[in-house]
Amino acid sequence: MSNQDVAETGACCSPLVREPLTEDWAGDLARMFKALGDPVRLRLLSLVASHEGGEACVCDISDTFDLSQPTISHHLKVLRQAGILDCERRGTWVYYWVIPAALQQLSAVLLVEGSTVSAADVCSADASAEVTA
Numbered sequence: 772m773s774n775q776d777v778a779e780t781g782a783c784c785s786p787l788v789r790e791p792l793t794e795d796w797a798g799d800l801a802r803m804f805k806a807l808g809d810p811v812r813l814r815l816l817s818l819v820a821s822h823e824g825g826e827a828c829v830c831d832i833s834d835t836f837d838l839s840q841p842t843i844s845h846h847l848k849v850l851r852q853a854g855i856l857d858c859e860r861r862g863t864w865v866y867y868w869v870i871p872a873a874l875q876q877l878s879a880v881l882l883v884e885g886s887t888v889s890a891a892d893v894c895s896a897d898a899s900a901e902v903t904a
Contacts, residue, residue, distance in 0.1 A: 792880070799854075799876075800876065800877070800880055802852075802853045802854070803853045803854060803855055803873060803876070803877055804877070805853070806849050806850055806852075806853035806855060807853075807855070807877075809846065809849075811836065811838065811846050812846045812849060812850055814835070814836075815832065815843070815846055815847060815850060816850060816855060816856070816869065818832045818835060819832065819856060819867045819868060819869055820869045820874075825868055825869070826866050826867060826868035827866065827867055827868075828861075828864045828865070828866050828867075829843065829844070829847065829864060829865050829866075829867065830864055847865075847867060851867075853873075854870060854873050855869065855870060855873045855874070856868065856869060856870065857870055
């Protein structure tokens, strides 16, 4: 079974519940999860994904962090190498966007059959937490 086959089957057939992951797919997922295991990279992913138009110039996101530009570039490179982001140079700037299939793979492997959690549920839970904090 390929990564694409698993991603297309959806939450009803989560591979963690249905059968053990193959060695190759576990390795691919581990690289992606490892890349997201750093708070800066997780925030970078969020900034790019939520940026207007679904892509962000490195110049738009660098000022968000108290880090040097080479450090930001390193973190973006790690996300690219993990297959989570892609990019394109336009003039002197590099624009980044999320690879939807990568996010689908990451989320599909964690969903459990019968799960009813949606993006709207997560957003409303986050809003409730902010109100009570």
